[in-house]
Amino acid sequence: MQAGSRNDDAGLAFETHRRLLTGLAYRILGTRADAEDAVQDTYLKWQDADRAAIDNPASWLTTICTRRCIDLLRAAHRTRVDYVGSWLPEPIHSAGDDQPEAALSLASSLSTAFLLLLERLTPKERAAYLLYEIFDVPYPQIARTLELQEAACRKLVSRAKAHVEQGGVRHVTPLQRQDQLLAAFEGAIVSGRTDAFAALLADDIELRADSGGKVPTRLDVMIGREQVLDFVLGSLRQYWGEYRWTVSDLNGARGVILEHEGHVAASLSFAYDEDGRATRIYIMRNPDKLAALDAPAIV
Numbered sequence: 001m002q003a004g005s006r007n008d009d010a011g012l013a014f015e016t017h018r019r020l021l022t023g024l025a026y027r028i029l030g031t032r033a034d035a036e037d038a039v040q041d042t043y044l045k046w047q048d049a050d051r052a053a054i055d056n057p058a059s060w061l062t063t064i065c066t067r068r069c070i071d072l073l074r075a076a077h078r079t080r081v082d083y084v085g086s087w088l089p090e091p092i093h094s095a096g097d098d099q100p101e102a103a104l105s106l107a108s109s110l111s112t113a114f115l116l117l118l119e120r121l122t123p124k125e126r127a128a129y130l131l132y133e134i135f136d137v138p139y140p141q142i143a144r145t146l147e148l149q150e151a152a153c154r155k156l157v158s159r160a161k162a163h164v165e166q167g168g169v170r171h172v173t174p175l176q177r178q179d180q181l182l183a184a185f186e187g188a189i190v191s192g193r194t195d196a197f198a199a200l201l202a203d204d205i206e207l208r209a210d211s212g213g214k215v216p217t218r219l220d221v222m223i224g225r226e227q228v229l230d231f232v233l234g235s236l237r238q239y240w241g242e243y244r245w246t247v248s249d250l251n252g253a254r255g256v257i258l259e260h261e262g263h264v265a266a267s268l269s270f271a272y273d274e275d276g277r278a279t280r281i282y283i284m285r286n287p288d289k290l291a292a293l294d295a296p297a298i299v
Contacts, residue, residue, distance in 0.1 A: 010047045017058055020135075021065045023298050027130050028069040028123075030089035030115050032292050034076065038068045062137065063145040070123045080119075084213030086221060088282055089115040090289040091267045093297040094252045109134045110252040110298065112282045113169040113271035121160050128153050129160035173272040178254035179247075181270060181278055186245060186256075189237050194229050201225050202277040212286035228281065240266075249297075257293060264290045 021042060025035035042065040054060045080087050094110050108114075109130075118126050124146055131137040131145065132153075142157075143150045164170060184197040207228045211217040218235070222228050243258040243265060250257075255269035267290060271280035284290060 010051065011043075013051070013057060014043050014046050014061070017061050019298075020058075021061060024062065024130065024135060025065055025069050026092065026298050027109060027115065027118070027134065028066070028127055029073055029076065030119070031076075031289065032090050032092055032295065032298070033288075034072055035069075038065055038072055041068050059141055062131070062135075063141070066127050066131065066145050070127055073123045073126070077123075084211070085217070085219035086208040086210050088112060088208060088210035088284055088289075089251070091250050091255065091269065091284050091293060093293070093295070094249050108170065108172050108252045111169060111271065112251050112269055113167070113280055114164070115251075117164060117167040117169050120163060122156075124148070125156045125160040128156035129164070132157045133161065168274065169271065171272075171274050173253070173276055175254065177272070177276040178270070182247060182254055182256060185232075185268075188229075188232055189240050192233060192237060194233060197232070198225060198229060200276075200278055201228065202273055202279045205278060205281065207231060207281040207283070209283040210286050210289065212288060214287055215285050217283070217285045264293055266290070267293065 018039060021039045022035055025038040026032060029035050029038065042061060045064050046061060049060075051057070089112055091112075092110065118129075121129065128142055128146060131142050132139065137145075139150045139153055142153045146153060146156075148156075181197075181200050184200055188194045188197040203225060204223065205225055205228050207218075207222040209217040209219075211219075218231065222231055240258060243260050246257045246259070248255055248257050250267060250269050253269060255267060257264060258266045258268065265285070267284040269282045270278045271282070273279050
């Protein structure tokens, strides 16, 4: 077989797995750019591999991609320590409410709150948890991927699962409640009346904004209803009142993309408690992380 034909066959075979690999890589790394780098590195190894000797391409590709993600995650942790202001995962489009139930369930693991909680785990805890709990990879394969004993992998997943359950970030808030909060938030920005919005906030509501030090924004974390409402009525109302608002499914939940003079200026999303009250407000202002919002959804 000629080299060109061999590479074409490799590309066609790889494309059937690309979306799954991208979804796994994004959940491990938290940014689309890093995820796509990991997937591209995986493809290069796939091109050079003896594919006739690979019994299970999906398993092989998942292993290579996961190992590459762990390497990239360790390097990313060092840069995130010195990050200017709050670091937030890159916002991405996810499955809407017209998608099959299985896709919506998978999309729920894309929430900003969930990804931020994963940041507290070690790279191998994070990978093991995602492989087992989200992507249904069996323990023997996880053990081979992480080059550990199965018992050690079970402990990694158990510890990670305890952290996730304690954080309470995996429940799904009804879409009607999410839409209600978005409408109340926009109403506060447009009219300056915050009663409806305030009633939907938890007492210990937090607001975090990620600018990466590239554009003006608050660098501190705002905590408490009064401080958050002051910020909404002050800075946000002053600048966002004239922005174009587009409701979109971001990171497995309802969010908003805000445009100014034809450019995406910010994105907004929320985290909720089990009673449907907003516990976190996430604002993305970093232009590097907003640049790929027109890319296809990740599931």
